[in-house]
Amino acid sequence: xxxxxxxxxxxxxxxxxxxxxGVAYGLWxxxxxxxxxxxxxxxxxxxxxxWVAEWVEVNGTPQLEPKEKDGAAECSAKAIxxxxxxxxxxxxxxxxxxxxxSYHCLVKFDISNLGTVPVHISKPKPGEGTxxxxxxxxxxxxxxxxxxxxxxxxSILIHFTNKDGVNENDKYKFTFTIQALQWNEAPSASKDxxxxxxxxxxxxxxxxxx
Ligand SMILES: [Ca+2]
Ligand SMILES: [Ca+2]
Numbered sequence: 001x002x003x004x005x006x007x008x009x010x011x012x013x014x015x016x017x018x019x020x021x022g023v024a025y026g027l028w029x030x031x032x033x034x035x036x037x038x039x040x041x042x043x044x045x046x047x048x049x050x051w052v053a054e055w056v057e058v059n060g061t062p063q064l065e066p067k068e069k070d071g072a073a074e075c076s077a078k079a080i081x082x083x084x085x086x087x088x089x090x091x092x093x094x095x096x097x098x099x100x101x102s103y104h105c106l107v108k109f110d111i112s113n114l115g116t117v118p119v120h121i122s123k124p125k126p127g128e129g130t131x132x133x134x135x136x137x138x139x140x141x142x143x144x145x146x147x148x149x150x151x152x153x154x155s156i157l158i159h160f161t162n163k164d165g166v167n168e169n170d171k172y173k174f175t176f177t178i179q180a181l182q183w184n185e186a187p188s189a190s191k192d193x194x195x196x197x198x199x200x201x202x203x204x205x206x207x208x209x210x
Contacts, residue, residue: 044115045180046088048151050077050107053200057102062201065103073098075105075158087114096158101166104159106200111178112151119146120186124154127175133160134174139197141189146180154178157198 052075056065065073075096079089094107113119120143124136138144139153146152156176160166 041116042086043117043119043180043182044086044088044113045119045121045146046086046090046112046114047079047092047109048112049109050079050092050094051109052077053104053106053108055104055200057104062104073100073103073105075107077107077109079109088112094156094158099158099160101160101162101164104157106155106157106198108153108155108198110151110153111146111180113146113148113180116148118148118183119180120144120183120189121146121152122179124156124176124178127177130174130176131160131164131166131172133164133166134158134172135198136176137196137198143187143189145183145189153197155198 054065054070054073054075055062056069056073057063073096075094077092077094080091080093081089082091092107092109094105096105099105111121121140123138123140123142126134126136135157137155137157139155144152156174158174166172
């Protein structure tokens with residue numbers, strides 16, 4: 001008569017056998033890893049220029065300011081690095097002194113893409129309180145795309161007439177802002193949006209001066 005092994009003994013035997021398997025199958029192994037570094041680009045724009053041109057209308061006809069009257073009204077503009085965390089100059093400050101009806105000051109500048117991400121730029125938008133006789137003009141359509149190192153022109157024309165109700169010895173402030181958005185989160189420039197921009201009257205101011 002065959003003697004049956006007790007169940008407990010079988011269980012222990014099984015554990016011992018499995019332990020033996022564990023030793024026998026201690027696998028040689030190797031792990032593969034993927035690692036990487038992502039360097040991000042940047043949205044960075046700035047102004048070049050500005051260039052200023054002055055002229056005056058005499059009985060409705062534009063002409064250069066007569067020499068002896070040039071100093072009566074003056075216009076200056078400079079670009080300032082107002083964001084120290086980014087390249088370029090982000091602000092243009094314009095100062096006009098002695099302005100009088102039919103005196104004109106044109107401030108021309110360009111907007112450059114100094115970063116790596118293509119951007120879409122808006123036209124200059126007037127801020128609150130900007131007088132209607134200070135006008136901006138862009139030589140590009142709304143939301144124009146600027147690739148890295150590309151630039152586009154725009155300008156501000158300051159000029160009022162006797163009809164504008166401008167006071168003598170007063171101070172008027174204006175602001176304009178231009179937005180630059182990463183190209184893939186910005187509206188697209190409309191193809192048929194042709195843009196004409198201010199230029200000094202022909203033959204009056206041959207070169208804009210910095
Ligand atoms: Ca910048
Ligand atoms: Ca002048």
